[in-house]
Amino acid sequence: MTGSAVAARGVSKAFNGVLALRDVSFGVAPGEARGLIGENGAGKSTLIKILSGALRPDSGTVEVAGEPVHFTSPHGALEQGIGTVHQRNFLVPSLTVLENVELGYERQRTPLGWLDRRPREGSVEALAFVGLEHRLQTPVGAISLADRQLVAIARALSRGSRLMIFDEPTAVLSPVESAYMFDVIERLRAAGTALIYVTHRLEELPRVAAAITVMRDGEIVADADPSLPARDLVELMAGHDAVVHEDAQRAAAQRRARSRPADTSPLLTVNGLSDRDGAFRDVDFALGRGDIVSLVGLPDSGVTQLVAAISGARRPHAGEIRIDGRRVSVRSPRGAIRSGIGYVSGDRGQKGVIPNFSVRRTATLSSLDRVSRFSVIGPAADARLASRFLEQCQVRAASSGMSITALSGGNQQKALVARMLAAEPRVLVFEDPTAGVDVAGREALYDLVAACCERGHAVLWTSSDLREVTTVCDRALVLWRGTVVREIDRDDLTVRALMSAQFNQTDTP
Template sequence: MTDPVPEQRNAGDPPVLEARDIVKRFTGVLALDRVSLSLRPGEVHALVGENGAGKSTLIKVITGVHRPDEGEVRLAGRPAGFTGPLDAQRAGVQAVHQEIGLVPDLSVARNLLLGREPRRALGLIDTRRMHQEAARTLESYGVRVDVRLPLRSLGVGAQQMVALARAVSVDARVVIMDEPTSSLEPREVETLFGVIDRLRGQGIAVIYVSHRLDELYRICDGVTVLRDGRVVHQGALADLDRLRLVSLMLGRDVAQVRAEGVTRFSGAHEAAGEPVLEARGLSSRHLLDDVSLTIRPREVVGLGGLLGAGRTETAKAIAGVLPLDAGGVTVAGLPVRRGSATAAVRAGIALLPEDRKAEGIVPTLSVRDNIALAALPRLARAGVVSDARIDRIVETFMRRLRIKATGPHQPVAELSGGNQQKVLLARWMATEPKVLLLDEPTRGIDVGAKAEVQALVDELAEDGLAVLLISSDLEELVEGSDRVVVLRNGAVVGELTGDELTEEAVMTTIAAHTREEVA
């Protein structure tokens, strides 16, 4: 049975936004092939598809980043012809991207009101009024912070809400939300859904891009499914059950999708031998408090906990990226120099970071150069690196990880998110690591790419790696891990394994400690 969805609003109204027969090519690759989309006032429309299906390209055409080779975008019945994102914003088409496009060194208030700051006589910014307006606006979105502080001082979830508040507070007619909940805690997600309902009531249309099916069925009216740059389905989301939606995205029949279980790890790895990784007493002021864990070969250990519990900080501490006040790490019984990323890599520790855009890929380099980057010291002979050797390694990992690209010299920035994630994984596999730290490896990628990454993790664990898995998706965490260490406020509050390792048990472990702290 399909979950209930909001009643579609204003179905008889003329479209506020239309994309008509959009065609877009990049260096001979057909990214969009006669794609059309119609959006009515007050409608929340899901845009879904695998990575590489054309979602990002369509959004960039709608917002003026790309000009279509054929077709047109129309706003309120008239050709839009946006010359760039700023032109689209002025017309009321706002986009909130997964990667927060704000200025981290400016204050929260300046980010929120940038270009629209209240002014006094002689054109000077009225700072007091700006702070008051910013605080009032953010409070309506459930964000209560000191708006005078630099944006970078906020958590990722709060920054995302600032970006959203900015987008919808500038006379928006259409708001495009690209994976808006990827960095939000459950409380913030509920606030976001309340904001979307408010936009609905104001007649503002929303294009909602997410790989989280629960969210889509909860808040979206209509749906457009893209595959390989083409529209394969459009209609009311209520008329499409979840399994059928997944099968449309993947281009496989429902029976095949059901048989393959596209969103699950295989789980249950047979750990063997002494621990390859031991982290003891990791402590960093305000971040980590005496965190300890071990991982054996062929074992996947999950880190559970709410956002801000210390999961990412633990991975970074193990990888030598986060400075420590106390504690240490050993790999295969040998100590790793504390606070040294170089020493960690040499010891066989590889970290796949949470934010692949900011901390992972180098967008100006090719797929080949991104893969080879970490392995160059190992490949050098007397300071000279053989191009032929690099080519062999790159070819091997592109084939093994099934990276979809026109070739090794294609700019990595042109790849879909899922394939960029595979490039990062290939980079670290080329270093022949002993320990693989995966921080949200499937965040922001679609169900098909997620299944491929999960299968790769299983394969690597079976090959003998020790794997640390961080995921905000409880199902992914439980199904993909042999043990789960639960964190809260930077400290270990429990460890679950065997039959006791369930989603409910993870949540109960967190909740029990929450109640104790409140008491």
């Protein structure tokens, strides 16, 4: 702890009597990059919120360069050079990149009494460090999520950058964007910044961290080496023999060898589907019963809009969607559910979580018809249905009556998946469903999905993690500027093949 740039000393924090952190002492030295891992609900976010001034500890202290500090807001921590990079950062979309970095600085007056509107030297330098010097005057609303993360880095960097905390930044980034982020992280570390990197993607750790702190149930339980096999890290996190499969590749092979439904005829058929804004054009494909198919493409490929059209969030301009040969109209997410199409997104902040709902209501929201069948709207049926799916999805909640927003990020995500599964859709559409979900939870979901397919359902899966695509899916459809340009079958489905199919396209075939 001595020599730490920033440290927590004996910190405890409870929410409504439930202890989220118990007497935690933790510090990071200048130029040190430390991974912070633990299962969903272990206390990682609570700890970093305390270090970055977003939460106050019930007891214990935060120290900056060995001196106790009392942050009253994230801004106070930022002024000390403590910045946090979230998946989505709290920036002001209508302000420019430069204005966001300079937000909170007092403007000086010139001798003539004018406000000095020149950019501060430190701001421009910080934006150059992350490679955004050419976007100073671009509104933040017009830049990508990846660039917004870079703005958040520059904001802390311009204030001295003592500690930079990364909370699963790559969960929303493409592989190319992630690689750039790793490069920025390494340059920050080399320049003497202390770094905390929170992730559930254990394979990233050797690239970004030299040491790992493992949390479990609100306590620090181990220090580990990033090169430890994933299985050992998972065991440290779980506190018992790893429930994950020994070997992810073997587990994937087993899932693929799952028994197929007797009838594998097309379940979902998409014919000539076109978007009114041209995001995708004339898309045709079919999912057979038992199929798990991925849609893959760069950010401008139209994958997002196509998924939105199939799940009822965006009205296509032409074409049709059929289930079991019958044309269905999915004019809204509710309409999609009624037609047998379920949807879940990893973007739970924007789509899905209804703040004041309990965990239980969240889980049964899409299946109220089933719960209230025979007019037994009884809370017993509701609770039974909810608890079955919450358990299957490994949601860890103090009680199912608590508010969904009081759950840790990964547990909220699992609850949304439980809600989708509880409605028993015939076609399951997943958009980055494992964002923020711990290793064991991910494996559980893959198994649940495989089981649905054995029963004859079909799955459409997109993910920012291409490795996940290769372990979960039977087939991938690659989109390029709005059209399907390649289909990659199971035998050729590798990360390399997916990467090259996305990039090696020419404009005029």
